[in-house]
Amino acid sequence: MLRARLIGTGSHVPKKILTNHDLEKLVETSDDWISTRTGIRQRHIAVDETTSDMAAKAAKNAMKAAGVSPRDIDLIVVGTVTPEMCFPSTACFVQSQLGIKSGAAAFDVSAACSGFLYALDVADRYIRTGAAAKALVIGVDRFSRIVDWKDRSTCVLFGDGAGAVVLSAEKGTKGVLSCHIHSDGRHWEMLYADSPCPPSPFEEKHISSRYLKMNGNETFKIAVRTMGQAIGEAMETNGLTPEDISLLIPHQANLRIINAIRDRLKLPDDKVYTNLDRYGNTSAGSIPLALDEAVRDGRVKGGDIILFVSFGGGLTWASSAVRL
Numbered sequence: 001m002l003r004a005r006l007i008g009t010g011s012h013v014p015k016k017i018l019t020n021h022d023l024e025k026l027v028e029t030s031d032d033w034i035s036t037r038t039g040i041r042q043r044h045i046a047v048d049e050t051t052s053d054m055a056a057k058a059a060k061n062a063m064k065a066a067g068v069s070p071r072d073i074d075l076i077v078v079g080t081v082t083p084e085m086c087f088p089s090t091a092c093f094v095q096s097q098l099g100i101k102s103g104a105a106a107f108d109v110s111a112a113c114s115g116f117l118y119a120l121d122v123a124d125r126y127i128r129t130g131a132a133a134k135a136l137v138i139g140v141d142r143f144s145r146i147v148d149w150k151d152r153s154t155c156v157l158f159g160d161g162a163g164a165v166v167l168s169a170e171k172g173t174k175g176v177l178s179c180h181i182h183s184d185g186r187h188w189e190m191l192y193a194d195s196p197c198p199p200s201p202f203e204e205k206h207i208s209s210r211y212l213k214m215n216g217n218e219t220f221k222i223a224v225r226t227m228g229q230a231i232g233e234a235m236e237t238n239g240l241t242p243e244d245i246s247l248l249i250p251h252q253a254n255l256r257i258i259n260a261i262r263d264r265l266k267l268p269d270d271k272v273y274t275n276l277d278r279y280g281n282t283s284a285g286s287i288p289l290a291l292d293e294a295v296r297d298g299r300v301k302g303g304d305i306i307l308f309v310s311f312g313g314g315l316t317w318a319s320s321a322v323r324l
């Protein structure tokens with residue numbers, strides 16, 4: 001049986017750092033409020049690079065770690081809700097920037113903060129059915145473009161960043177063990193950003209703000225519930241107990257959400273990866289960015305079982321279990 005083995009990881013964040021103290025100069029907030037309520041201390045902001053620039057840099061690092069060349073890749077799936085353009089897809093820009101062979105398939109998936117796990121699920125299916133041998137899966141977002149920098153209730157939460165993995169079709173026990181992706185469109189108004197396109201002259205009704213809008217309290221409650229369910233599915237499908245898990249990498253939105261999930265699972269602190277203090281919520285970039293750090297820091301090694309879990313606008317939620 002073919003599995004999608006993770007043979008390389010990579011990530012990229014822009015150089016510019018915006019600290020909580022910097023934000024105190026933009027909106028009425030404080031380092032104490034932000035760090036106590038969210039766990040975030042700083043975030044990275046793209047200044048002279050775009051979504052596809054960040055994605056291509058993360059992908060290049062992942063390909064280097066995997067030891068594959070641009071001609072080896074036959075599928076690129078990018079999870080993003082802040083694409084380079086309406087079209088072409090950000091995946092096509094990545095293909096062009098990295099010189100990936102003509103004829104490879106390249107497309108984006110839109111699932112907000114669950115974008116990377118949705119993209120992983122799609123690529124895993126291509127690999128297991130033999131439709132692709134090597135796939136590049138990228139999560140990237142540039143929320144600095146869509147947050148309202150005058151709205152203290154949202155602008156303090158997000159940052160820009162990208163992460164990527166290379167998947168290879170291989171026989172054996174290593175690779176993606178399961179993916180579960182879900183959505184409930186009834187809750188779309190919890191978290192959304194309207195189209196950046198101007199209204200058409202024929203349009204009668206146009207939602208006036210292009211900025212991200214969020215009902216933070218409700219999102220918080222739904223996040224804890226749905227991520228708990230998604231973890232349960234991954235554990236049950238693979239017959240896992242908390243002891244089998246080497247590391248849980250949750251979407252990095254809020255430390256209080258992550259701690260609630262940790263407590264439900266009764267996992268010790270050192271089995272739950274967090275880096276949101278340094279990056280904030282990078283949406284689809286969050287999980288692959290954390291994975292790449294965990295790999296590079298030696299927090300995980302070959303054979304370890306890692307659990308990913310996410311939630312985001314849509315509402316969407318997802319989990320995946322992987323043996324490295």
Ligand code: ACO
Pocket residue numbers: 028029030033034037038112113114152153154156191214216217219220223253254281283311312313
């Ligand atoms: N600085 C200072 N005060 C603030 C700030 C701020 N940045 N933001 C809000 N406040 C104030 C509010 O106005 C309110 O004041 P009031 O009591 O006088 O009315 C008070 O702080 C409390 O506000 P709450 O919204 O109740 O604060 P809460 O403890 O719920 O924390 C937060 C808000 C951090 C947004 C939390 O609800 C949360 O993390 N929710 C989840 C959101 C999330 O993860 N979103 C990402 C989704 S992923 C995706 O797809 C993009």
